[in-house]
Amino acid sequence: MERHFHEQLRHLRHRLIVMGAAVENAIADSVKALSTPDDLIAGEVIGREDGINRMEMEIDDLCLMLLALHQPMAVDLRFITSAMKINNDLERMADHSVNIAQASLKISGSRFAGPLGMISEMAEIAQGMVRDSLQSFIDEDAEQAREVCSRDDRVDRLDDEVFKQMVTWINGDSNLMPAAMAAVLISKNLERIADLSTNIAEEVIFIVQARNIKHHQEDGEIVDMRSK
């Protein structure tokens, strides 16, 4: 039973990594769609949403099953409930990628006139944050998690910069408004993805603190596992 439990925990970690990779691809492709003339890539991102939703449900059911059948205590319990929250966050990131892909379809035919350099930089940082926050969860590495949180500021600054630049850009020519609006919305979606990665990293810091508290305790009783 105990061995079986640890195999299933390994399976859970593996499924989260697969889910995270799918989300990373969705982010990358949704932004790639902005600079491609046809709707192929945007359509693909939207088409893959169902699969990601199914992954979320599967991971959620796996967590419920682990909770119901194995009645884990303390840190294992926290690990599984955190996995449920992280799973939820990953699915929301996929939603934001779909929003970006839909914005890309709206401007389809005409070249994206927004600040593609800044948008691409935001997307790259966000992808790295998704990957590394998830890896910090798997490795229970609080130091890596803190480093992920620190990258959020750059994304926030870029998001502000996109907004300011677009407002200046449309000044005097309201025909540019739809393109500017698309850029601002895309930027906001990337900013939300970075925020959700920060949530994951913060969750990791909790778990590691809990493990440390447990480590210094004589017995295995439930303790207040949060010292935020």
Added chain:
Amino acid sequence: MERHFHEQLRHLRHRLIVMGAAVENAIADSVKALSTPDDLIAGEVIGREDGINRMEMEIDDLCLMLLALHQPMAVDLRFITSAMKINNDLERMADHSVNIAQASLKISGSRFAGPLGMISEMAEIAQGMVRDSLQSFIDEDAEQAREVCSRDDRVDRLDDEVFKQMVTWINGDSNLMPAAMAAVLISKNLERIADLSTNIAEEVIFIVQARNIKHHQEDGEIVDMRSK
């Protein structure tokens, strides 16, 4: 033990309602701060954030304790894990209220020049969505939950409208940019609060479906509780 468990579940429901009321007040006050000349109300919203964060931790610990000590099955298990997700969503709504209060401090001294009518309508709808989504969770009322989801469209439309109006407004006078930016950011925060309430309502629909499935089953074994 069984009776104790149901008392603790009642306590959990009560704590969520108290948390929801605190979040509702934070939303109302953050928007009220926009039309008051001093910084008192905005400061209060920001000052109450710590208390809401503590409530979140307390509810989270209560859920973990219920999971660890009572090993609930099927629908009770789903109820508690859903409570953890909803708790998380409520805390994020409080964060959005703090963002609004901070935006209000930035424009402090000068009257808020944004479309206060639309912003106030968004805030009112969002507050109602928070209250009713939480109530639908307590009552396990899928019909009410569906009705809450349907209100999200109006908030999305108002958010678009604020954006368009602000872009038109600043056209030709870039001095208006900071005020327009504040209005757009406040609107986006309210839109996110409505979105998070929709998440809660969707979670309720899951739970009620699960209870119906259980109701039609001969035994109490774990079933796939999602049919989204």
